[in-house]
Amino acid sequence: MRYQPRRGNRVAAALSSSILATALLVGGPGAGPAQAADDPNAVALDKDAILAANQLDEPQWYKDNIPFLDTPDNDIDDVYYYRWSTYKRALRYTVPGTGYVSTEYDVPIGYAGNPYTALPDATGYHLLDARWLRNRDYAGDYLDFWLRGAGNSGARNFSEWITSAAYQRFLVTGDAAEIKADLPHLIALYKKWDSNFTSDITVNGTQSSSDLYHQTPLSDATEYTETSMHSSNWFSGGPGYRPTINAxxxxxxQAISKIATMTGDSATATEYSDKAASLKAGVQNSLWDPQREFFMQVYNTNSTNGTLKQTRTTWREAMGFAPWAFNLPDAQYSSxxxxLTDPKRFGAAFGPTTLERVHDFEAEQAAVTHANTHSASTASNGKYVGQIDFDDSAVTFTVDAPGNGTYPVTVHYANGTTSTSTHTVVVNGDTANPVTVSYAPTGSWGSFSEAKSVTVQVPMKTGANTLKFTKGTGFAELDRIATNPYFNYEAIPAQQKRDDANCCHWNGPSWPFQTSQILTGMANLLQDYPAQSYVTKADYQSMLAQFADLQHKDGKPYIAEAANGDTGDWIYDGFNFSENYNHSSFNDLVLSGLLGIKPQANNTLVLKPLIPSGWDFFAVENVPYHGHTLSIRWDRDGSHYGKGSGLQIFQDGQRIHQSSTVGNTTVNVADPxxxxxQQRLMNVAANPLTAEQDWLGRTITQPYPKAFASYTNTVSNGPHCHSGQTCKPNTFDAPLRATDGWIRYDKIPxxxxxxxxxxxxxxxxxVDFGAPRKINEVKFYTYDDGANIRVPASYTVQYLKDGAWVNVPSQTKSPATPRANNANEVTFPTITTSQFRVVFTPQAGKFVGVTELESWYPETPEVKIINKNSNLELGVAGSSIAPGGAVQQQTANTTANHRWKIVPAENGYYKIFNTNSGQVLGIKDASTTAGATALQWGDTLTADHLWSVVDAGGGYCKLVNKNSGMVLGIDGMSTSSGAQALQWGDTGTADHLWRIITDDGATPFNS
Incomplete structure (x- = not known):
């Protein structure tokens, strides 16, 4: 493994009383309450020293948010802090009303299918890691994005486990009200998958009672698998019933059932508990191959599957471990x-491969001519073929190959003679060029082992190949042959050029996405299942260490898309594209797996650590749990931290547990x-959509807010090498990169x-807003490369007033002197302006850079929208959360269905979000016709979702649709509850007037 030198005094054992006094855990918006470390033994880690040693920019963010870790394993610690930095750099502020999403890549992706480069396939990992952050908004916003917001329509572009992760997040936050409010949306997401559901599937010619979901390998985030390559569509793959999507x-x-139980809805709880039980039975009955002892895909009847239709695959892929990541299988399937660790199967020095290196072709299942099948306990599958003794004796195997070439074939045999024997192998009937296999004596007949084998190189052609074993000299028995021509076929480039020309083949490379899933499953097996003999704590520790070791490049922590599991070299690592790839987990594996922190729905904390028995110490501090803050520390004899011996657990600075040993432990904790x-702030300068469209060469549809600059660097930063595609030769600095929602201090990307x-x-x-906006804070994040681009000597904030640029009055700068690679904040009394700018004075002979420029203002509180003509409130029919729910006027009540959030959007327009559904007010079919009805819809960024709020005087306003130019009114000027809202030409009638009012009686949009 790569050696990482131990950092000196990385975790000071004891903080001085002066440092301790300031070691309050202060969170940002969405964080739990600040908790003082009242017990002087509660804090043992010097967080400033840790952050400095890991060279993390913007250290205050980490102090406010992450659990701090210290273990004897330097690699694990280094990667742990690095992976928090990859999570942070992938956080993207989108627009007011949507907030934060987590992205996989550090750059826009054309195939995302959702705005803001959000993809659902790794969302489960993002939520599992983010549940350990003190600021709940990061995961909360992202969950809302998929359940209620702009991502809802694309939530099933790939297989996803959003619901499971949402429930796991609840176990950490303890916020029962939040997860119960999510229940209707989680059910709606579940039902989106109905089109992928099949009852009573047929497997290998036999109809079953299994009801399962199907998915293509590509939509399962695994293109170019062996499963794909056996179908007629190598890239996408033939759809089938897969262990992953069904797990x-x-x-x-299961999660929906548990949440429904919390709400008292026993009918829904039972319905979904039954669904879970049915899926479990289907996976175990139909996807489990009893001979190969593994979960496999069963191809469905799609035409791309040809003769594979309704058959179970015979090769093991890493997806077969996925069911354990969700505790699906019964213990009997643990074999x-x-x-996993077998080097002839998935084992590799830097993490498991995505496909087993070889799979077995049993001799007794081949075409056997003039030879006999026998039983033996040592034989694979319990049988072998002997008496291949005659000129016409033969055992003929059929082996598929993806292309013409020579492939290794391992023959498992027995030779009870005292001299070498041979078989002649005729490949595809080519008797002129046979392959000779020589068998050394094995000492006995009918006895087999892994060591009794020989490997030969066999020429094969694309498609099916016949390997006919016939008698040569002497005698030999055949147990099986083992080969897999598909393993790493076209997967690993001969030379890494960082153009990802071979990406993305999941037929062999080590892939952090699946490594994370496998480690989660292994932790569950070790923590939650009966003891078994197949993997141990040592295996978990070894594989986690391998995973940490893999996540390096040039001696520093690093992660890209995939690696060669045997060498640790990153093979899918596109320049200015794949760096810091946020598509897997690591920190949750450390916290819930290695340290064994198992959050619970009740008022307990369960620890099931998988740490090495030789560890004399570890500590994790600032762990959010049920709205409290935990610290967990193990110090065998008390000598490492000097804060007491044994295992100690602190809650909000008070010790709640101490024991002399570290092992499975259940501790009572306080009520959640x-x-x-807290009133949230909104960044009205962000414009990620324009940045995406510019990066991807698309038409700009949302020009404002528009970033501008007096001068921009004209020299290219180098190419952009998208996975599997031709490199874009040049990329450039641009003002709009500073308003794309990402905050990063890297040169590349x-x-x-x-x-x-x-x-x-x-x-x-x-930033030019395109219309007047209120702001009272500007924040910019300096980019400083330590060479020519340096933190500015000074700066001032100006705004456009009456056509002239003037300094913003009463500027308060924090810090007073600009900071490099960090946030610089300026607050001031509220101003209204259409443009603001930051004027920089560079250091002498240097230049300045900014990675993100923001302007913030408090979000408008939720409001009710009341029609003047009827005095009824705007709501959604039936309190629907579904896209297309009719918007109507209703009798006043206190439900969330009658509450709306009006947030700034582009070009001076607003979006109007329903609090109950999280969807936006729009017009049916984006019509421009008078009388078209109003409805709610997921935010698809269309013009009919944009509204002008026009003050009409007297405490009322008009809501004018951008797309049609028409006003929101009520059908027939009705005063009846339930009357439909619609758009109409502005005729000046009272039903076109609305009073927008907050709970405290304020009218933020009316004079």
Missing amino acids: YMFSAA AWKY VTPAA DDRWTNSGSPNATDHLG
Whole structure:
């Protein structure tokens, strides 16, 4: 493994009383309450020293958010903090009303299918890691994005386990009200998969009672698998009933059942508990191959599957471990794990392969001519073929190959003679060029082992190949042959050029996505299942260490898309594209797996650590749990931290547990505390959509807010090499990169504006809103490369007032002197302006850079929208959460269905979100016709979702649709509850007037 030198004094054992006094855990919006470390023994880690040693930019973010870790394994610690940085750099602020999403890549992706480069396939990992952050908004916003917001329509573009992860997040937050409010949306997401559901599937010619979900390998995030390559569509693959999607749906059904129980809805709880039980039975009865002891895909009847229709695959792929990541299989299926560490199967030095290196072709299942089948306890599958003694004796195997070439074939045999014997292998009937297999004596007949084998190279052609074993010299018995021509076929480039020309083949490479899933499953097997002999704690520790070791490049922590599991070299690592790939987990594996922190729905904390028995210490502090803050520390004899011996657990600075040993432990904790609601801020300068469209070469549809600058660097930052595609030769700094929602301080991928090369004494970077906006805070994040781009010497914030640029009055700067690679915040009394800018004075002979420029203002509180003509409130028919729910006027009540959030959008327009559904007010079919009805819809960024709020005087306003130019009114000027809202030409009638009012009686949009 790569050696990482131990950092000196990385975790000071004891903080001085002065440091301790300031070691309060202060969270941002969405964080739990600040908790003082009252017991002087509660804090043992010097967080500033840890952050400095890991060279993490913007250290305050980490202090406010992450659990701090210290273990004897330096690699694990280094990667742990690095992976928090990959999570942070993948956080993307989108727009007001949507907030934060987590992305996989650091750059826009054309195939995302959702705005803001959000993809559902790894969302489960993002939520599992983010549940350990003190700021709940990061995961909360992202969950809302999929359940209620702009991502809802694309939530099933790939297989996903969002519901399972949402429930696991609840176990950490303890916020029962939040997860219960999510229940209708989680059920709606579950039902989106109905089109992929099949009852009573047929497997290998036999109809079963199994009801399962089908998915293509590509939509399961695994293109170019062996399963794919046996179908007629190598890239997408033939659809089938897969262990992955069915495990995800099993866990979703379980979660929904548990949440429904919390709400008292026993009917729904039973319905989904039954669904989970049915899926479990289907996976175990139909996807489990009893001979190969593994979960496999069963192809469905799609035409791409040809003769494979309704058959079970015969090769093991890493997806077969997925069911354990969700505790699906019964204990009797645990034998699958014996293949994980086997170097002839999935075992590799830097993590498991995605496909087993070989699979077995049993001799007794081949075409046997003039030879006999026998039974033996040592034989694979319990049988072998002997008496291949005659000129016409033969055992003929059929082996598929993906292309013409020579492939290794291992023959497992017995030779009870005292001299070498041979078989002649005729490949595809080519008697002129046979392959000779020589068998050394094995000492006995009918006795087999892994060591009694020989490997030969066999030429094969594309498609089916016959390997006919016939008698040569002497005698030999055949147990099986083992080969897999598909393993790593076309998967690993001969030379890594960082253009990802071979990406993305999941037929052999080690893939962090599946490694994370396998480690989660292995932890569950070790923590939650009866003892078994196939994998041990040592195996978990070894594989987690391998995973940490893999996540390096040039001696520093690093992760890209996939690696060669045997060498640790990153093979899918596109330049300015794949760096810091946020598509797997690591930190949740450390916290819930290695340290064994198992959150519970009740007022307990369960520890089931998988740490090495030789560890004398570890500590994790600032762990959010049920609205409290936990610290967990193991110090065998008390000498490492000097804060007491044994295992100690602290809650909100008070010790609640101490024991002399570390092992499975259940600790009572305090009742959950829900953080007090805080008014959130919204960044009205963000414009990620324009940044995406620019990056992808698409038409710009949302020009405002528009970033501008007095001068921008004109030199290319190098190519952009998208996976599997031709490199884009040049990328450039641009003002819009500073409003794309990502905050990063890396040179690559490039995500910044700089004025490098500017002849000006000062330069500015600013934002044009396209219409007046209120702001009272500007924040920018300096980009400083330590060379020519340096933190500015000074700066000031200006705004456009009456056509002239003037300094914003009463600016309060924090810090007073600009900070490099960090946030610089300016607050001031509220101003209204259409443009602002930051004017920078560079250091002498240097230039300035900004990775993100933001302007913030408090979000408008939820409002009711009341029609003047009827005095009834705007709501959604039946309190529907479904897209297309009719918007109507209703009798006043206190339900969330009558509450709306009006948030700034592009070009001076607003979006109007229903609190109950999370969807936006729009017009049916985006019609421009008078009388078209109003409805709610997921935010698909269409113009009919945009509204002008026009003050009409007297405490009323008009809501004018951008797409049609028409106003929102009520059908027939009705005063009846339930009358439909619609758009109409502005005729000046009272039903076109609306009073927008907050709970405290304020009218934020009316004079």
